[in-house]
């Protein structure tokens with residue numbers, strides 16, 4: 461392939477990836493552009509594919525190689541074609557596709573669609589984790605979930621705190637341009653989890669702009685440049701404009717698409733939102749990008765386990 465990612469319309473997709481066999485060939489080409497190597501001996505010579513197994517027998521050592529081995533597609537009864545259609549729909553619905561809608565489009569049960577979405581979000585999260593924010597970052601916390609009695613919101617309530625970090629680039633015109641984002645649910649807003657988050661997701665020496673909350677200054681002791689801006693709460697959007705724009709978009713996603721989120725799986729929804737946001741300039745290539753993310757090798761047992769009873773072909 462001359463280009464890793466391809467822009468593709470729905471009509472292109474339906475014409476190009478129309479059968480199980482074509483999807484499998486496409487998957488193999490994406491995963492191994494230079495040809496699939498035998499997992500056992502490295503040879504690239506195989507007998508023709510077995511009829512009812514997603515497997516190719518190696519001509520050199522006889523090992524049965526499965527193109528989906530180690531990916532989120534492995535050991536599911538869902539066909540690759542259904543997976544591909546699901547990925548296309550997920551890739552192209554930036555409001556976030558619900559399990560109910562996906563189940564109707566694919567003709568599978570709600571549980572199957574939900575489990576598929578969870579696996580895809582897991583792949584998105586893994587891809588998110590491969591990148592660190594760099595340069596200039598704004599960091600703040602937001603709260604998601606039903607407010608506690610008395611309608612009190614924010615710090616000090618039982619809503620789930622979410623740490624939001626958004627990078628930005630100062631332009632030569634004096635303006636600042638928003639870059640990439642990271643989101644992490646916290647059990648508690650304290651210095652330790654915030655520092656741990658920064659160490660994992662933000663490069664050292666990055667300038668981190670925050671408000672005046674006392675949990676942020678320890679960042680300075682861990683290799684970050686802390687830009688502290690004490691403000692009255694109502695003015696926070698003025699000193700942290702990028703993170704607040706981002707939070708406002710996230711709130712629309714949470715309320716609009718999912719009508720408030722199931723907090724048990726909040727991090728997965730955030731992972732999806734983050735993944736989409738960070739690729740907002742290459743939406744047409746999202747199918748290929750998502751497919752590649754889903755093809756990343758999983759450590760055994762690391763991905764969400766599907767209940768096979770939920771899976772229908």
Ligand SMILES: [Zn+2]
Nearest residue numbers: 498501518521
């Ligand atoms: Zn072999």
